[in-house]
Amino acid sequence: MPALYERWVPPKPATKSRLPPEPAISSGRDTKPPAELLPRESEQKSEESKKLEKRAIEELPLVEQPIQDASTSIVTDTSISTQASRKESKKRKRDAQIHGQSNEEDKTTPKKHKTILSKFEKVFKLGEAARNKAKDEQELPQRGEAPTKELHDLVPLPQPDPVPVAPFEPTFSTLPPWLAKPITVNATKTVSFAALGVHSTFVKKLEKQGHKDALAVQSVLLPMLHPGFEQHLGDICVSARTGSGKTLAYLLPIVEALKDHVVSTLSAIIVVPTRQLVDQALKVAEGLCTGTKLKVGTAVGSVPLATEQKLLVKVRPQYDQRRTKKLHEKAFEQLQSGFIEQGGIFDDLMNMPVDHVPEYESGVDILICTPGRLVEHIDSTTGFLLRDVKWLVVDEADQLLNQDFQGWANVLMDALHGETPADFMNAQERLRKRRADNVWSVRTPAHHEVRKIVLSATMQKDLTKLRSLRFKRPRLVIVEDEKDEQLPSAIEGDAYELPSTLDEYAVSVGNGSDKPLYLLRILLHNIDAHNQDTLKTAKSSNQGESSNDSSPDSSTSGHSNSESRPGEGQQSFVGKGRVLIFAKSNENASRLAHLLSLLHPPLRALVKTLTRSSTSQKSKKLLGSFSGGKFKILIASDLASRGLDIPDLTHVINYDMAPSITSYVHRVGRTARAGKEGQAWTLFTKTEAGWFWNQIAKGSTVKRGGKKVKRVELNAKSVTEGTKVTYEEALRELRGAVEGTAGAVE
Numbered sequence: 001m002p003a004l005y006e007r008w009v010p011p012k013p014a015t016k017s018r019l020p021p022e023p024a025i026s027s028g029r030d031t032k033p034p035a036e037l038l039p040r041e042s043e044q045k046s047e048e049s050k051k052l053e054k055r056a057i058e059e060l061p062l063v064e065q066p067i068q069d070a071s072t073s074i075v076t077d078t079s080i081s082t083q084a085s086r087k088e089s090k091k092r093k094r095d096a097q098i099h100g101q102s103n104e105e106d107k108t109t110p111k112k113h114k115t116i117l118s119k120f121e122k123v124f125k126l127g128e129a130a131r132n133k134a135k136d137e138q139e140l141p142q143r144g145e146a147p148t149k150e151l152h153d154l155v156p157l158p159q160p161d162p163v164p165v166a167p168f169e170p171t172f173s174t175l176p177p178w179l180a181k182p183i184t185v186n187a188t189k190t191v192s193f194a195a196l197g198v199h200s201t202f203v204k205k206l207e208k209q210g211h212k213d214a215l216a217v218q219s220v221l222l223p224m225l226h227p228g229f230e231q232h233l234g235d236i237c238v239s240a241r242t243g244s245g246k247t248l249a250y251l252l253p254i255v256e257a258l259k260d261h262v263v264s265t266l267s268a269i270i271v272v273p274t275r276q277l278v279d280q281a282l283k284v285a286e287g288l289c290t291g292t293k294l295k296v297g298t299a300v301g302s303v304p305l306a307t308e309q310k311l312l313v314k315v316r317p318q319y320d321q322r323r324t325k326k327l328h329e330k331a332f333e334q335l336q337s338g339f340i341e342q343g344g345i346f347d348d349l350m351n352m353p354v355d356h357v358p359e360y361e362s363g364v365d366i367l368i369c370t371p372g373r374l375v376e377h378i379d380s381t382t383g384f385l386l387r388d389v390k391w392l393v394v395d396e397a398d399q400l401l402n403q404d405f406q407g408w409a410n411v412l413m414d415a416l417h418g419e420t421p422a423d424f425m426n427a428q429e430r431l432r433k434r435r436a437d438n439v440w441s442v443r444t445p446a447h448h449e450v451r452k453i454v455l456s457a458t459m460q461k462d463l464t465k466l467r468s469l470r471f472k473r474p475r476l477v478i479v480e481d482e483k484d485e486q487l488p489s490a491i492e493g494d495a496y497e498l499p500s501t502l503d504e505y506a507v508s509v510g511n512g513s514d515k516p517l518y519l520l521r522i523l524l525h526n527i528d529a530h531n532q533d534t535l536k537t538a539k540s541s542n543q544g545e546s547s548n549d550s551s552p553d554s555s556t557s558g559h560s561n562s563e564s565r566p567g568e569g570q571q572s573f574v575g576k577g578r579v580l581i582f583a584k585s586n587e588n589a590s591r592l593a594h595l596l597s598l599l600h601p602p603l604r605a606l607v608k609t610l611t612r613s614s615t616s617q618k619s620k621k622l623l624g625s626f627s628g629g630k631f632k633i634l635i636a637s638d639l640a641s642r643g644l645d646i647p648d649l650t651h652v653i654n655y656d657m658a659p660s661i662t663s664y665v666h667r668v669g670r671t672a673r674a675g676k677e678g679q680a681w682t683l684f685t686k687t688e689a690g691w692f693w694n695q696i697a698k699g700s701t702v703k704r705g706g707k708k709v710k711r712v713e714l715n716a717k718s719v720t721e722g723t724k725v726t727y728e729e730a731l732r733e734l735r736g737a738v739e740g741t742a743g744a745v746e
């Protein structure tokens with residue numbers, strides 16, 4: 001047994017030592033005295049240790065002790081030696097036990113302890129064996145021997161069947177019921193306006209505008225907004241793809257509801273993100289309001305505030321002795337305190353005849369505005385009161401809610417749902433307030449119900465954002481294509497749908513250094529070819545060149561010299577089609593327009609840019625002449641990505657990659673509108689390829705009714721062949737233009 005375990009000796013059973021001495025066996029051989037007569041082991045040992053101590057004291061080298069005080073040194077020496085001898089005796093005793101002197105005692109060890117010991121011994125042996133094995137394995141490579149491996153034949157080891165993992169099917173929705181269970185309508189559904197209960201005068205008007213039947217979004221919204229059985233007494237959120245006719249869907253019921261207004265009251269506010277969209281919605285609203293007394297006004301940042309104030313609010317004197325007195329007292333108080341309100345009701349009071357107070361009336365029934373300018377009017381236009389507003393429309397809602405223009409949503413909600421300030425209350429409101437202030441009644445605020453319609457092609461189910469619009473009994477309406485597969489993201493998250501009449505193409509432009517040449521190639525070769533049915537005459541003059549290239553995919557044929565045919569662009573683009581090119585910034589848009597006209601001079605007259613710096617009037621004119629076909633290619637920043645409705649826009653080109661999925665959806669949605677066909681081309685560099693294909697072309701967020709984005713390979717050599725020199729010259733000239741030595745394209 002290893003020494004470690006031999007050290008432990010179970011105590012001698014006490015009973016044995018207390019037993020009376022056994023009588024000596026008469027054989028006489030046993031000369032051992034009886035146990036109690038023998039000195040006990042401890043006694044023997046203590047005697048032995050005493051001897052040792054004595055010897056230790058004797059042997060102690062006294063000379064080595066520091067001589068301080070004779071008596072103390074002796075005492076110290078003695079105590080040291082005593083301790084040393086004690087330790088030694090203990091050690092000897094232990095050694096004796098270890099080396100078998102206790103064999104006799106082992107025999108007397110109880111059975112129980114023996115079994116414990118044997119078990120312990122077994123465990124130790126196993127441990128020892130494992131340790132030895134590990135040590136051997138470590139040493140094997142050092143000794144240059146390969147570790148022994150477990151060998152198997154070629155048949156794979158049988159594995160247990162994998163445990164089937166049940167697909168995760170949530171039994172709950174994290175969205176509130178109105179978002180989780182929307183009203184869905186098939187995008188192809190059309191119903192006649194008359195069947196939807198639209199007044200005959202409006203049906204006639206719409207027919208004149210070429211709108212025979214109501215489109216899907218209109219067919220679902222009109223009954224929900226018209227008085228009748230299907231009317232929804234609450235707010236409505238609409239998610240319908242680009243170009244689906246949302247503008248008419250909200251404007252028609254509003255105009256119908258207000259058509260009998262004789263005196264203007266501000267009854268509907270329509271908020272859109274850009275002034276271009278204000279102009280566009282104004283055009284549709286004016287078309288519907290003809291023949292009624294309704295007035296439609298606009299509020300956009302590009303017009304002076306004072307000009308708009310005069311149009312939006314009309315002041316007239318109202319005879320009221322009591323109120324005049326009260327207001328004069330208040331004005332006097334202000335004058336004394338030194339805090340005089342500038343441009344407020346007191347200014348108007350000074351211009352009133354005796355005993356008359358200013359009474360404010362709205363100059364418009366429908367106001368179409370951008371959010372920033374709306375906030376300005378709420379804050380600083382005296383008499384701009386929202387007490388009569390019954391409709392609030394927020395178009396392109398996701399963009400408006402994502403960009404918190406001056407906290408517009410909160411300011412507007414407070415103005416809509418709050419009480420009219422006391423000085424501006426009309427007789428009806430004052431009466432209501434007096435009744436509410438009665439001690440016996442519970443105070444009811446003088447606010448009114450507003451119906452909210454919130455729309456977007458990329459509506460996001462973001463509750464925190466939507467909550468800022470303080471909905472009441474909301475419903476979500478989704479217009480979708482039946483062919484569209486239910487994408488995972490569409491169930492709980494956001495999925496966007498592209499028009500089914502849209503064809504998408506993607507072109508790799510390498511590292512992007514020759515991107516303008518690729519663009520030129522697509523413009524002159526692919527798009528031009530696409531329009532050839534309208535350009536037969538123009539084409540006949542260019543016989544033998546690209547006449548069979550009607551398909552965009554045939555561009556790989558290597559038509560290398562398109563830009564060397566003067567006048568081709570001009571002839572081609574006089575067709576019906578229009579092209580909208582998106583650049584990432586206003587600067588890029590201007591530079592690209594300049595470069596295109598340098599690379600291919602016939603394009604100069606056909607290309608214009610729309611930038612943020614264009615004045616309201618200028619951009620209105622520009623869009624007007626683009627719609628009218630005076631020029632064919634418009635280069636714009638993302639400013640033009642939302643809502644713009646340009647007739648016969650056949651092509652959208654993403655020259656610079658869209659910054660987000662929603663931006664892509666809105667950009668390409670400028671074409672293929674209201675059931676018409678359209679093409680979207682995207683140029684992607686090596687670094688943009690991953691994002692484009694994963695997120696946009698093959699991602700689960702964009703639904704395209706089973707269609708796919710087609711990859712068009714353009715031969716880099718054929719794209720640049722013969723144009724490199726012109727390109728480099730054009731770049732030099734452009735640099736000159738940027739530095740102010742040459743003119744730029746508008």
Ligand SMILES: Nc1ncnc2c1ncn2[C@@H]1O[C@H](COP(=O)(O)OP(=O)(O)OP(=O)(O)O)[C@@H](O)[C@H]1O
Nearest residue numbers: 211213214215242243244245246247457643645674
């Ligand atoms: N009932 C209809 N019949 C035919 N065309 C219609 C009808 N209603 C609207 N349109 C046309 O559809 C086009 C797109 O309409 P609109 O601009 O309202 O789309 P939208 O859904 O607001 O698009 P976006 O989301 O891009 O702003 C317009 O040219 C409009 O004249």
